[in-house]
Amino acid sequence: MDTSTRDLQAEVNKLQHELQALKVQHHSDDGEQITISEYLLTRLEQLGVTSVFGVPGDFNMRECPLPRVDYIEDHPRIDWIGNCNELNAAYAADGYARVKEHSIGVVVTTFGVGELSAMNGIAGAFSEMVPVLHIVGVPSTVQLKNKPMLHHTLGDGRFDAYTKAAEQITVSQATLMNKTHAAAEIDRILTDCITRARPVYLTIPTDMVAEKIPAKRLQVPLSRTPPPNDPDVEKYVLDRIAELVEEASKDIVILVDACAIRHDVRQEINDLLTKTRFPVYSAPMGKTAVSEAHDRYGGIYIGSISDPSIKDKVENANLILSIGALKSDFNTGMFTYSVPTSRTIELHSTHTQIRHALFPGIGMKQLLPKLTSHLRQFHEGASQLPVPHYKLDVPKEQDDKISHAFFWPRVGQFFQKKDVVVAETGTSSFGILDVPLPEQSVFLAQILYGSIGWSIGITLGAALAARDKQLGRTILFVGDGSFQLTVQELSTMIHSKVTPIIFVLNNKGYNIERHLHGMDRKYNDIVNWKWTSLLTTLGDTDGTLSNSYTVRDKAGLDKLLNDAEFAKADKIQLVEVILDKYDTPRGLQVAADIGEKLAKQALGQV
Missing domain, CATH: 3.40.50.970 (Thiamin diphosphate (ThDP)-binding fold, Pyr/PP domains)
Incomplete structure (x- = not known):
C-alpha cells in the first residue's frame, strides 16, 4: 500500500x-x-x-x-x-x-x-x-x-x-x-x-x-484505528526482517525514539522486548518510551555525544531495529549517528524502511505485534547478549561547589517511581539525559523545536495530567534565562493547586548560548532576580501554599534532597541552585564542540 x-x-x-x-x-x-x-x-x-x-x-x-x-x-x-x-x-x-x-x-x-x-x-x-x-x-x-x-x-x-x-x-x-x-x-x-x-x-x-x-x-466513538497495512507487502516485510535478524546472528539492538511515544506503540514495544529479549536503547526524544529500569535497557544513544560504552554497543551491533526515529540535530548528537543504512531497519507510523528499500503504507502500530511473533524464536540467543545497565555515579569532587557533573547524578538519586520530569531546552535537557529515571517515569523535553521558556507552561499542563493519571511528582529543571520568559504561569500553578518542584539553575544567563557562541558576550547575560520571592509575589501572598530555597553548595543540596518533607511535594516548591557561570553538562559541551567544528568546516576553516 x-x-x-x-x-x-x-x-x-x-x-x-x-x-x-x-x-x-x-x-x-x-x-x-x-x-x-x-x-x-x-x-x-x-x-x-x-x-x-x-x-x-x-x-x-x-x-x-x-x-x-x-x-x-x-x-x-x-x-x-x-x-x-x-x-x-x-x-x-x-x-x-x-x-x-x-x-x-x-x-x-x-x-x-x-x-x-x-x-x-x-x-x-x-x-x-x-x-x-x-x-x-x-x-x-x-x-x-x-x-x-x-x-x-x-x-x-x-x-x-x-x-x-x-x-x-x-x-x-x-x-x-x-x-x-x-x-x-x-x-x-x-x-x-x-x-x-x-x-x-x-x-x-x-x-x-x-x-x-x-x-x-x-x-458513535471517534476512530483511532490507523489504515490497515497491505497484507501481502506486510508479510514480505516481516519475512525480510526475520531473515536479516538471522543473518545478523541475532546480534541486534532496538533503538526507540519519539514517534514510538507519539504514535502509541509503547505496549507493543514492551511486548517485543519481553518475548525477544533483544537489548534496547533510546534516543533523547524517546527517553522513557521504554522503562529505564528494564533489565534489557542500556541507556541513551546520542551519536558521538553518547557515553563510550553505549556508543560501542549500538554502533557495533550487526543490525539496528529503529522504532519511531526522529533524526534531528540535537536528537542525533549533531548528526553524528554512526550506523549505516545497510545495517538499519526503520519502523514508522506510515512506512517501513529495510536497509535502502522503502515500504510506504506499512505502519508500525499494526506491524509490531506480528513482528514480535516472527522474532520470538530468537529469544534464547538474544537473552545471551550482554546489556550493561548504564549507571551515572555521583563524582567525588574536592570542593563543595555545585557542578553539573555532581548535580545531575545527585538529583537522579532523588527521583521516584512515576515521577514526571520536565527539562527546559538547553542546559537541563542535556544534563539530565544520562540520568536513568525510575520505573514508570515520564520525561518531557522539547529537543526538536527548542522554544526557550516552553517548560513553564508545560509543567502546568503536565502536573494537571499527572494528577488525573495518579502519577507521582512533577519536577521541573529550568535555567534562569529561560524562566524569565514565561514565569507568570507560576500564578496559574498556585491557583490550580498543583505542586511541582521547580529547580531554577542560576548561572547568570543563557548557558547553552554561551557554549554555542559568545562565551563572554553581554547578550548572553541576564538581570538576576530574587528567585525565592517569586511564589509569594505571584499568588501565594501569605506564604502558606509554597516553600522556596536557595542551595549554594553540595552540602546544602544534599540536605534538601534528603529532607522527607521536601520530597513529599505537597506544596509548590522552588529551589534556586547556584552554579558557576561557565560550567556546563558534559553532553552540552561535546555538542558545542561538534557544532563549532561543523561551522568551521562549512566556512572552509578546517
Whole structure:
C-alpha cells in the first residue's frame, strides 16, 4: 500500500464513521438537540479531556452576550484553566497531551491577537507531534462574509489571514459556518488530531456557539484505528526482517525514539522486548518510551555525544531495529549517528524502511505485534547478549561547589517511581539525559523545536495530567534565562493547586548560548532576580501554599534532597541552585564542540 493508497484508506475510514453516525442519527427516536458547544465538549470528554487552557477574549466570550467560555466553566467534568497569556496556554495544552496519552490538549483563544500569541506553542506541538486542539472564537458568519473593519483584524479585510497562518502548523482545519455540517467537521478534525498526532485548528463564529444540532451521533466513538497495512507487502516485510535478524546472528539492538511515544506503540514495544529479549536503547526524544529500569535497557544513544560504552554497543551491533526515529540535530548528537543504512531497519507510523528499500503504507502500530511473533524464536540467543545497565555515579569532587557533573547524578538519586520530569531546552535537557529515571517515569523535553521558556507552561499542563493519571511528582529543571520568559504561569500553578518542584539553575544567563557562541558576550547575560520571592509575589501572598530555597553548595543540596518533607511535594516548591557561570553538562559541551567544528568546516576553516 503506497502513501496515496493509505491516504485514500484513511478517507474511507472517515466516510465509514460518517455513514455510521448518520445511521444512528437517522434512527434516533428522541431527536435530542444540543448546542454546538455542548457537542464539542462531549467529544472532548469522550477523549479524556478534563482541563482546557486559554485566555478569555471578546470573540470567545459573547454574542451580545455569548457564553462560549461559560460552557467550559459550567461543564461538570471539564475544568477551565485560565492562563496568564495565550503562549503559556498553548504550552500547557502541549504538556497535558504529552503526559495524558490517548487524550489531547486543548487551548482556547480569541480571534487574531489571541491566536497569534498561541501559535508558537502550537508550532512546537506540530514539530514534536503532539495532539492539540486549538479552538478560536471568531466574528459571526455574517461578519466573516462581509469583512467589516473589526478590532483584532489587520484592517484590510483579510479575515482569512490567521487561518492561512494556522494551516502551516496544523494538520486539519475547520470553520463552522453552518450548523448542518458542524458535528461532522468537529469529528473530522478531532479524528485527524488523534490519528495523526498533530495539532488541529477549529474556528467557531460567535453566532454558531449556541446553535442546536442533533446529539445522537455522539453515540458513535471517534476512530483511532490507523489504515490497515497491505497484507501481502506486510508479510514480505516481516519475512525480510526475520531473515536479516538471522543473518545478523541475532546480534541486534532496538533503538526507540519519539514517534514510538507519539504514535502509541509503547505496549507493543514492551511486548517485543519481553518475548525477544533483544537489548534496547533510546534516543533523547524517546527517553522513557521504554522503562529505564528494564533489565534489557542500556541507556541513551546520542551519536558521538553518547557515553563510550553505549556508543560501542549500538554502533557495533550487526543490525539496528529503529522504532519511531526522529533524526534531528540535537536528537542525533549533531548528526553524528554512526550506523549505516545497510545495517538499519526503520519502523514508522506510515512506512517501513529495510536497509535502502522503502515500504510506504506499512505502519508500525499494526506491524509490531506480528513482528514480535516472527522474532520470538530468537529469544534464547538474544537473552545471551550482554546489556550493561548504564549507571551515572555521583563524582567525588574536592570542593563543595555545585557542578553539573555532581548535580545531575545527585538529583537522579532523588527521583521516584512515576515521577514526571520536565527539562527546559538547553542546559537541563542535556544534563539530565544520562540520568536513568525510575520505573514508570515520564520525561518531557522539547529537543526538536527548542522554544526557550516552553517548560513553564508545560509543567502546568503536565502536573494537571499527572494528577488525573495518579502519577507521582512533577519536577521541573529550568535555567534562569529561560524562566524569565514565561514565569507568570507560576500564578496559574498556585491557583490550580498543583505542586511541582521547580529547580531554577542560576548561572547568570543563557548557558547553552554561551557554549554555542559568545562565551563572554553581554547578550548572553541576564538581570538576576530574587528567585525565592517569586511564589509569594505571584499568588501565594501569605506564604502558606509554597516553600522556596536557595542551595549554594553540595552540602546544602544534599540536605534538601534528603529532607522527607521536601520530597513529599505537597506544596509548590522552588529551589534556586547556584552554579558557576561557565560550567556546563558534559553532553552540552561535546555538542558545542561538534557544532563549532561543523561551522568551521562549512566556512572552509578546517
